[in-house]
Amino acid sequence: MSTSIIEVEGLEHQYGDFKAVNGISFTVGKGEIFSFLGPNGAGKSTAINILITLLKLQKGEACIAGYDVRTEAEKVRESIGIVFQEVTLDRDMTVWEILEFHGRLYGMTRPDRKERIAEILELVKLGGQKDMLVKKLSGGMKRRLEIGRGLMTRPIVLFLDEPTIGLDPQTRMRMWDYIRTVNDEGTTIFLTTHYMDEADNLSDRINIIDHGKIIASGKPWELKNELGQDLVYLETSDNPRARSIITDLVSISGVSDKGKGILITTNDDGTKILPLIIEEIRNSGISVITVNLKKPSMDDVFVHFTGRELRDDKPGKSPATFRRR
C-alpha cells in the first residue's frame, strides 16, 4: 500500500447503552476494494455513517483522503461518493433531474454537469431512460442510477452500503461487474455487505465485523486458508467418540461439532486424508453415515470466526426483515 485513502483508529460509537461500534481500526489503500462483512446489526452501517459524516464521530480518529472526519467534514463530503443502503431517489423526479440535482448539490458548474451527466448515463446505460420518472425504473436500474450518481463528482472513495440488497441474482452479477469497472478506473471502494459471495467476489480485502469489532481481516484466500486446505463433514453413529479419535490424527488442524455431525479442517490434501479418517473410525466400531469434502467457502470462514451462520440472509429474499443499525 503506497498511499492510504482511509485511516481509522479506535473508532467507537454508542447509542445510549448500546455500543454499536466498539473500537475498530483499519486503513484502506488507494485503488482497493475494501469490505466490511458482517451480519445485520454488526455495526457496519454505523461505521459507514460516521465516515460519511452523517453521524457525529464520538470517539477515535478517522481520516479520509487526507481530511479529518471530525474537523473537516465538508472537505470529506466533497471527496466521497455514497450509495446508501436504502433507495434514496425521489420517485417523482426523472433520471436526468436526479443527476442534475446531485451535481448542483455538490456545486458543479453547468458545463461540468452537462458533460458528467452524459458520461454517467453512458456508463450506467440509462441514456434511453433520461427523461423517465424514477418510479418507472426497475430495481436494477434504480441501483445503477444511484451508483452513477455516487460517481458523478469523481469521488476519491465510493462508499457502497449493501449495494445489491434486494436485487435478483442476475442483476447482482451485473452490478458486481459494474463495481469492478468503476474500481478499475481508479476509484477506491469501501463496501459493506452481509452477503458472503459478494464480499468474496469483489473485495481485495475483507474485514469480518461482528458486535462492533473487526474480528478477522485479510484477502479472501488468506481468510479461507486460515481454515486449512479442505473441510470434511462427517455424520457417524457416535459423534463424540469419533471426534476424539479424529483429533489425534495427523494433518488435522481442527474438529468441531456442526449440526448433526462434525466438521474437520485439514492442513493437507483432503482427498488423501479422508480415507484414513474413515478407516480409523470404522476400526473403532463406529459406522459412518454421511461424508462431504469441500474447499472452505466464505460461509465457513464466517462461521469459523463468529461461531454462527448467516443462513437467513440469502440473496433474493425479501429485505423486509432487514433493519438498519
Place this chain on the structure above:
Amino acid sequence: MVNYGFMTIYWRDMIRFVRFKTLLISSLIQPALWMAFFGIAMSASFDRLGASIPPIPGVPEVQYLTFMAAGVIAMTTLFTSLFGGIVLLFDKNWGLMREIMASPLPRDHIIFGIALSGMTKSFIQVMIVMIFGLLIGVSFFAGYTIAHTVVALLGIMLFVGMFSIGFLFFSAAISISMDTPEGLQGIITLLSMPIFFASNALYPVSAFPPVLQAISTVNPLSQLVNGVRYFAIGDNFTTMGIHYVYTPADILLSFTVLGIFAISMFGVAWWRFKSAVVT
C-alpha cells in the same frame, strides 16, 4: 464567492410543485373557492347589518367581500406556508434527506431553499386570489392610478413574502424534527385554528373579549392582514360600520413584527437543523 446552493433546493421543490397536477390545481382553486362560497355568503348578511349603521361622511365604505378578501389572502398564505416544509419530512422518510445531508451543501441553505419555494407558491396563489377576487367584485385598488397599483402590489407581496418566510422557517423546523406526516399534520391543525380565528382576517376584532383581542393584536396573521388592507383598500375606510384608519407608522410596525417573527423562526429552524441527525 456567493453560494447559490439554496437554489438547488428551490429548483427541486418547484419541480415537484408543477409536477403534481392535481395538487397544483387544487392548491390554486381552493382559495378561490373560499372567496366564492364563504365570501359571497357572508357578505350578503354582513352587508345587510352594516347598512343599518349610518355612514361616516367623507370616509369610503367598503363591502364585506373586499374586507374579507384580504383575510383570504392571509389565510391562503398561512396554510401554504405551514405545510411548505412537509417535503422535508417526506425526504427524511424516503431517504433523499440523507443525500442532501451528506452533501457539502450547508444546512442553512436547505432552510432558505424551502422558504424561497414556499414563498413563490404563496405569491402565485395570492395573485390568483386577487385576480379571481376582482372578477367576482372585490374592489381592491379602487380609484388607484397604475403607478399606485404597482406600488400597492409590491407592498402586498412584501408583506406576503415576509409573513410566509416566517411560517416556512417554522414549518421546516417542525418537519425536520418530526417522524411522521401525521404528527406534523396534527401540530399544524392545532396551531392554524387559533392563528386563523384569533385574528382580524374575517371579522373586526373590536368585539372580541380583551384576552382574544390582545392575542389577535400580536398575531402575525393580523399584521399581514393589516398590510394587505392598507395597500389594497387604503388607509381610511369603514366596513360593517367600523372605522379603520392605518397610519404609515402602524404599517411599519406590522412589518417589523413580521420581520422579528421571521428572524426568530429562522433561529428555531437553524437550531433544529443543526442538531438533526438523519441516517
